[in-house]
Amino acid sequence: MKIEELLKDLDPVTIIEFKNYILDNLSKLCSTKNSNSKIITKFRKEENTCKKCGCKLYKNGRTTSGIQKYICSNCKATYSETTNTIINHSKLSFEIWKNVIDNLINGFSLRRIAEENEISLLTSFRLRHKVLYALKHFIEDINLTGEIQSDEKYFSINLKGTKPKKMPRYSKKRTSTNSPYRGISHHKICVVSSIDENDNLLLKIVGLGRCTTDMLKNSLGQKINKAKSITTDSASAYQEFCKKNNLILNAIPSGFHSKDIYNISEINGIHSQLETWLSKFRGVSTRHLQEYLDWFVYIFTMKKRFMLNKIKTESYSNIIINNNYIKANDIFISKMPIDLNIAYAEYHYQS
Numbered sequence: 001m002k003i004e005e006l007l008k009d010l011d012p013v014t015i016i017e018f019k020n021y022i023l024d025n026l027s028k029l030c031s032t033k034n035s036n037s038k039i040i041t042k043f044r045k046e047e048n049t050c051k052k053c054g055c056k057l058y059k060n061g062r063t064t065s066g067i068q069k070y071i072c073s074n075c076k077a078t079y080s081e082t083t084n085t086i087i088n089h090s091k092l093s094f095e096i097w098k099n100v101i102d103n104l105i106n107g108f109s110l111r112r113i114a115e116e117n118e119i120s121l122l123t124s125f126r127l128r129h130k131v132l133y134a135l136k137h138f139i140e141d142i143n144l145t146g147e148i149q150s151d152e153k154y155f156s157i158n159l160k161g162t163k164p165k166k167m168p169r170y171s172k173k174r175t176s177t178n179s180p181y182r183g184i185s186h187h188k189i190c191v192v193s194s195i196d197e198n199d200n201l202l203l204k205i206v207g208l209g210r211c212t213t214d215m216l217k218n219s220l221g222q223k224i225n226k227a228k229s230i231t232t233d234s235a236s237a238y239q240e241f242c243k244k245n246n247l248i249l250n251a252i253p254s255g256f257h258s259k260d261i262y263n264i265s266e267i268n269g270i271h272s273q274l275e276t277w278l279s280k281f282r283g284v285s286t287r288h289l290q291e292y293l294d295w296f297v298y299i300f301t302m303k304k305r306f307m308l309n310k311i312k313t314e315s316y317s318n319i320i321i322n323n324n325y326i327k328a329n330d331i332f333i334s335k336m337p338i339d340l341n342i343a344y345a346e347y348h349y350q351s
């Protein structure tokens with residue numbers, strides 16, 4: 001139902017009363033027991049089908065808290081409106097979810113999110129990871145077309161949250177970068193960063209050490225769709241990649257900022273934005289780095305697509321819809337995106 005439709009026959013006095021009522025009761029109205037399932041009913045994009053046999057689902061009453069239930073016409077499996085969504089098994093109201101999403105868009109720390117919403121630090125941690133996980137689908141749908149600028153960004157390995165006995169044993173001689181190697185080595189994580197002419201952005205962890213053609217194939221290679229050219233200043237890995245993908249390579253010679261009309265100022269600008277943004281989190285553990293990169297891409301993309309005041313409401317539907325469910329336990333066992341046995345081979349490390 002359109003809000004304009006709802007209000008069109010009301011007189012101005014009633015509209016003002018309506019507005020005041022909404023403002024006075026906003027919190028209550030957004031925190032009813034079925035507030036989350038109402039959101040899903042409104043925003044669900046795909047048709048609701050059975051996960052077991054693919055058949056159509058029919059409405060099958062409601063739970064005591066008012067959540068719509070469904071039954072499969074064929075195998076009789078039952079589902080609820082929240083099955084497989086981020087809010088499955090969540091006792092928190094939409095109001096809390098909404099606030100946490102707002103807080104994350106504003107870049108609040110875990111501690112502040114916990115305080116603002118009167119939840120524990122652990123819940124705050126879980127919610128953040130659930131929200132970041134929910135964006136996977138959004139990020140997966142981003143493809144790069146036309147003219148692309150590409151570069152790499154290297155990160156130090158950060159083992160924050162790793163148990164002391166699992167730490168590699170170089171920590172006695174800690175340097176500022178946590179690694180005895182200078183520059184790019186197998187102690188650095190390579191992130192391929194590319195942006196196309198329509199501001200579609202890719203930030204993907206590809207492995208350890210200097211970027212190779214294989215790393216490009218497994219990241220950028222999966223994302224290009226009707227791409228024409230790649231401009232980069234780190235040409236060696238791109239030569240073979242561009243040849244195989246029929247792309248024009250505009251290599252900027254080292255020491256130069258541009259070649260003819262081509263430059264990589266866009267991607268360089270993103271690198272500095274990313275650095276500033278990540279520094280707010282005071283050290284992101286490597287285990288969760290990709291989630292933070294996804295979160296950066298998400299906010300970047302939303303800012304390009306929507307006016308600032310629309311980003312938050314759009315985000316509620318992006319995050320609280322289909323197939324975004326992750327078990328709390330799976331957050332804690334999320335895999336390292338790089339192989340620590342290779343990174344720390346010289347320490348005879350075994351993860």
Ligand SMILES: [Zn+2]
Pocket residue numbers: 050051052053054055072073074075076077
């Ligand atoms: Zn079925």
